[in-house]
Amino acid sequence: KQEVTQIPAALSVPEGENLVLNCSFTDSAIYNLQWFRQDPGKGLTSLLLIQSSQREQTSGRLNASLDKSSGRSTLYIAASQPGDSATYLCAVKGTDKLIFGTGTRLQVFP
Amino acid sequence: DAGVIQSPRHEVTEMGQEVTLRCKPISGHDYLFWYRQTMMRGLELLIYFNNNVPIDDSGMPEDRFSAKMPNASFSTLKIQPSEPRDSAVYFCASSSSYYNSPLHFGNGTRLTVT
Numbered sequence: 001k002q003e004v005t006q007i008p009a010a011l012s013v014p015e016g017e018n019l020v021l022n023c024s025f026t027d028s029a030i031y032n033l034q035w036f037r038q039d040p041g042k043g044l045t046s047l048l049l050i051q052s053s054q055r056e057q058t059s060g061r062l063n064a065s066l067d068k069s070s071g072r073s074t075l076y077i078a079a080s081q082p083g084d085s086a087t088y089l090c091a092v093k094g095t096d097k098l099i100f101g102t103g104t105r106l107q108v109f110p
Numbered sequence: 111d112a113g114v115i116q117s118p119r120h121e122v123t124e125m126g127q128e129v130t131l132r133c134k135p136i137s138g139h140d141y142l143f144w145y146r147q148t149m150m151r152g153l154e155l156l157i158y159f160n161n162n163v164p165i166d167d168s169g170m171p172e173d174r175f176s177a178k179m180p181n182a183s184f185s186t187l188k189i190q191p192s193e194p195r196d197s198a199v200y201f202c203a204s205s206s207s208y209y210n211s212p213l214h215f216g217n218g219t220r221l222t223v224t
Contacts, residue, residue, distance in 0.1 A: 031209045043114070043201055043215030051210065089153070093209060097166070100153040 002027045002094050006101035013080055013108055021075040021104045023090035028068045031093045035064050035075050038087045038103070047088075048075070080108045112136075114216035116202050122222045128190040131219045133202030134183055141208055144177055144187050145201040147218070153201075159185065160208070192223045 003026045013019055023033070032051050036044040048057045048064040050073070056065040063076040073090055089103040115134040123129055135142045143158040157167040162179045170177070174193070179185040189196055203215045 034212060036213075036215075041217075043217045044203075044213070046212035046214065049212045091213075097155045097169075098213065102152050 002092060002096070002099045004090060004092050004099050004101040006088075006090060006104050008104060009102070010105040011107070013106075015080060015082060015108055015110050017080050017108075019077050019080055019106075021077070021088050021090075021106070023073040023075070023101055025071045025073075025092045025099075027092075027094055028071055029094055030068065031095075033064075033066055033073050033093070034091045034098075035062075035073075036089045036091065038089060044089065077106075080106075082108050082110055084108050114202055114204055114214050116200075116216035116219050118219060119217065120220045120222075122224065123192055124224055125193055126191045127223075128188065129192045129196075129221060129223075131187040131200050131202075131221070133185045133187070133216060135185070135202070135204035136214055137183065139204035139206050139214070141205045142179060142185050143203040143205075143213065144185070145203060145215075147199045147201060156187070156200075189221075192221075194223045197221055197223050 005024045007022050030052050034049045035047045038044045050057045050066040061078040066073045085107050087103040087105045091098045091100045117132045140161050144156040145153050147153050156169045157177045159179045177187045199218045199220050201215050201218045203213045205211045205213050
């Protein structure tokens, strides 16, 4: 059974820092991995989707990498801003359902 | 594109009452998903549809829960009778394919059953 873990559970950083969020999964037989952002009281917003054949995806200040063999993905946020404050979730699509991690709650303070 | 639209945003009801949650997916998306989010369990898939047909309802917790998709632009999730443990945020999401497309979420319905 696929299990998805995110570390750390919470992170507080000053504005301008580059930071890395981690996601690990137990079953490497995946189709894709997605990173989402969730703001309080809102739904999830898709940030990046990495297909199993890809190693990374980039969108603006965000870069996500995927290492299937080790069961790991990282989300790199460059030059963090207070507007980046949110909960970030990774989700793994295997042969069954999309399995979500529990998220990393990020706070970027001015 | 208006995104996935859910209604109501908030629902407060008493135990035993029927609750109906509504969802309009993004036009052209063939897949529709219903999720439930709680602090204890995180995000759980309840059921998903492909071209209006229910494909996997193994996540539906009990027979009290039912979902329908009468057409490509509308789906409902019904709980009858509701119980306090059903209190959660219910999300609807849609995508254009099952394996290769990102999932687009609505803003959710926060359900409180007293």
